[in-house]
Amino acid sequence: GAVVSQHPSRVICKSGTSVKIECRSLDFQATTMFWYRQFPKQSLMLMATSNEGSKATYEQGVEKDKFLINHASLTLSTLTVTSAHPEDSSFYICSARQKGGGAREKLFFGSGTQLSVL
Amino acid sequence: DAKTTQPPSMDCAEGRAANLPCNHSTISGNEYVYWYRQIHSQGPQYIIHGLKNNETNEMASLIITEDRKSSTLILPHATLRDTAVYYCIVRVSTGGSQGNLIFGKGTKLSVKP
Numbered sequence: 001g002a003v004v005s006q007h008p009s010r011v012i013c014k015s016g017t018s019v020k021i022e023c024r025s026l027d028f029q030a031t032t033m034f035w036y037r038q039f040p041k042q043s044l045m046l047m048a049t050s051n052e053g054s055k056a057t058y059e060q061g062v063e064k065d066k067f068l069i070n071h072a073s074l075t076l077s078t079l080t081v082t083s084a085h086p087e088d089s090s091f092y093i094c095s096a097r098q099k100g101g102g103a104r105e106k107l108f109f110g111s112g113t114q115l116s117v118l
Numbered sequence: 119d120a121k122t123t124q125p126p127s128m129d130c131a132e133g134r135a136a137n138l139p140c141n142h143s144t145i146s147g148n149e150y151v152y153w154y155r156q157i158h159s160q161g162p163q164y165i166i167h168g169l170k171n172n173e174t175n176e177m178a179s180l181i182i183t184e185d186r187k188s189s190t191l192i193l194p195h196a197t198l199r200d201t202a203v204y205y206c207i208v209r210v211s212t213g214g215s216q217g218n219l220i221f222g223k224g225t226k227l228s229v230k231p
Contacts, residue, residue: 004127016173034218043205044162052191093161106152107219109161 006110
C-alpha cells in the first residue's frame with residue numbers, strides 16, 4: 001500500500017520554542033493532507049486540512065497562528081507548532097489523500113509524532 | 119461528531135474470529151463505511167471499506183446489512199498482533215468535505231492467548 005512518512009517520530013522541546021513536523025507521501029501525489037492531534041486515551045481530532053498550493057482550513061478551536069501548516073508540494077506538508085507550551089504536548093498524526101483516487105479512495109496515515117513540551 | 123456507535127471494548131481468544139460491530143443508522147446513500155485500526159502509539163492503519171456490498175481482503179471481511187444501518191468487521195483468525203483500537207467511520211468519498219475522516223472512540227480489541 002501507499003506510504004506516508006512522518007518525521008520526527010518523537011520530539012522533546014522547551015516551552016516557547018517552535019517545532020516542525022514533516023509529512024511526506026512517498027509513492028503517490030497527495031492533493032490533500034490532514035493533520036490530527038490525539039491526547040492520551042482519546043480519539044484522533046482533526047486539526048486542519050491542507051491543500052497543495054493554498055491556505056489550510058482549520059477546525060473550530062484550532063489557532064491558525066499557532067499551528068502553521070504549509071503544503072508547498074504534492075508530496076510534502078509541514079506542521080509547525082509555534083511557541084510551544086506544555087499543553088501542546090500530544091501525538092500529532094498526518095494523513096494524505098491520493099490525487100485522483102476515485103470513488104474507492106483511501107486515506108493513508110503517517111506513523112505519528114509524539115511531542116513533549118517541557 | 120462521529121456518526122457511528124461501537125462497543126468500547128471486546129476480548130477475543132487467539133485463533134478465533136473477532137467480530138466487531140458498528141452502528142451507523144444515519145448513514146447517507148453516498149457514504150462509505152471505512153475501518154481503520156490503531157496500534158498503540160502508531161498512526162491508524164487502513165483495513166477495509168465498502169458501500170453496500172460485502173467486502174473481503176487479506177486482512178478482514180466487512181459485512182454490511184441490507185439497510186446499511188450497521189456493519190461488522192470480521193478478523194477470521196485473530197492473533198495477538200491484532201490487539202488495537204478499531205475505528206468504524208462513515209465518510210463521503212469525494213466532494214465538499216474533502217474526504218476527511220472523523221474518528222469516534224472506537225473499540226479496543228484485546229486478543230488473549
